[in-house]
Amino acid sequence: MSHALQAFYFVFALGSTAIDAFTPSPCVSATTTRRTSTKRHIQNEFASSTSLLSSASELLYQDQQEAMLRRALHEEELLSQKSMPKELQAATIKAKPPKSGTGFADKGAMDPSTRQAAEQAKIMKRDGVLRINNVLSPDVCDKLRQYMLDQQTLVESETASNPQASKIYYGVEQTRKNRADMHLTLTKGGVKLTDGNSDDESTADDENVLAEALQELLSSDGTLRPIYEALVSKEGEFYELAGIITKPGSYRQMVHPDLPFQDNAPLYVIFLALQDVTEEMGPTSFLLKSHVKKAIEIFDGGDMDAKDDQLRKADCRFATLSKGAAVLFDARVLHCGGANDIDKGATRVMLNFSFRNPKVQGDIGYKGSMMPGYVGAMTLGNVSDALDRYNEGEIDPFASYGDGTI
Ligand SMILES: *[C@@H]1O[C@H](CO)[C@@H](O)[C@H](O)[C@H]1NC(C)=O
Ligand SMILES: *[C@@H]1O[C@H](CO)[C@@H](O)[C@H](O)[C@H]1NC(C)=O
Ligand SMILES: O=C(O)CCC(=O)C(=O)O
Secondary structure, three states, rough: OOOHHHHHHHHHHHHHOOOOOOOOOHHHHHHHHHHHHHHHHHHHHHHHHHHOOOOOOHHHHHHHHHHHHHHHHHHHHHHOOOOEEEEOOOOOOOOOOOOOOOOOOOOOOHHHHHHHHHHHHHHHHOOOOOEEEOOHHHHHHHHHHHHHOOOOOHHHHHHHHHHOOOOOOOOEOOOOOOOOEEEEOOOOOOOOOOOOHHHHOHHHOOOHHHHHHHHHHHHOOOOOOHHHHHHOOOOOOEEEEEEEEOOOOOOOOEOOOOOOOOOOOOOEEEEEEEEOOOOHHHHOEEEEEOOOOHHHHHOOOOHHHHHHHHHHHHOOOEOOEEOOEEEEEEOOOOOOOOOOOOOOOOOOOEEEEEEEOOOOOOOOOOOOOOHHHHHHOOHHHHHHHHHHHOOOOOOHHHHHHOOOOO
């Protein structure tokens, strides 16, 4: 969630009459344990950190974080009042019955993957979110996950010695507890320590882990290529490329869309699980069909009771995922990350990227999570072409686009 949006929804959090969200409701017993441990955790944390705070702005920041968290926990309760949220399931797409008759190829016939993508696109239009299993192979998931965690370690030391670099490598502010939104470079080997010991770079050097993964996803025969082509065409701008890393102890977010409402879907986002995502790791929750004008008018309308009622009635699905599964969503849809349980959780690493709908022109009100040097630089066609070149043996196929820094 962006700065501006956080501030925006924070106003509602403060205005909430239901700020006392820490009392577990008896009708949500299945999540009570989780909520209680979150509660215990945040109380300890805020209590112990308060004495260390040096400035008023830090105090205000802590207050805001706490208010947002209370609101998020209240929302969690509202979302489970009608019935317990269910897992987001992959759509079953029915095979078309074979055409009997002529024996000649049907003129308008599509190949199976194009036809499947057309069906998936319909579901996306209807629900605003779609789960797709097995888009990335397990061994590549393992490699990419380790790569991203290693990158985070490097980025951490880079930004510690050079705080200005934080803007290059991270999307939202980097003070959020146990949550990182890390931009990724497409350069082979990724970020390298500027003054690091070059002997340490041994193994990764002849590998391009990110390209290997993207090639399975977005090259001309990539698993996600047909659906993206159906949604944004080859002209769709590559808008984001980042990693979401949450650790045990990270908070539940407030329900939010990623950008202000607009009539046409401006952006389609992928969250790809690089390991299984269990309930304790804080799967993303999605509110089905909340990407439409009617829904956002209530959500943003300023009437707190109407908004709470909307959440109570919402069809909420959580994205517990198996390794290699992805959720594709319209960035207008309401969603939020869950709390990664301090005791029973585990590090959750997801790859996130998005492509923009070329039919929506102008400012979409959301600055994507992407290295500044890649902003506006590539279309889906360009990405796909580069990955096809990787497939043919070009080891650093994005080199001509720079390393993402400017
Ligand atoms: C990608 O992930 C980060 C969270 O770490 C988030 O800030 C960003 O908004 C995500 N992109 C979208 C479109 O959700
Ligand atoms: C990127 O794609 C656009 C069309 O989508 C094309 O005009 C342009 O030449 C491509 N750039 C490169 C470097 O291939
Ligand atoms: O962490 C998640 O599951 C969702 C993240 C998200 O929606 C955001 O940061 O905007």
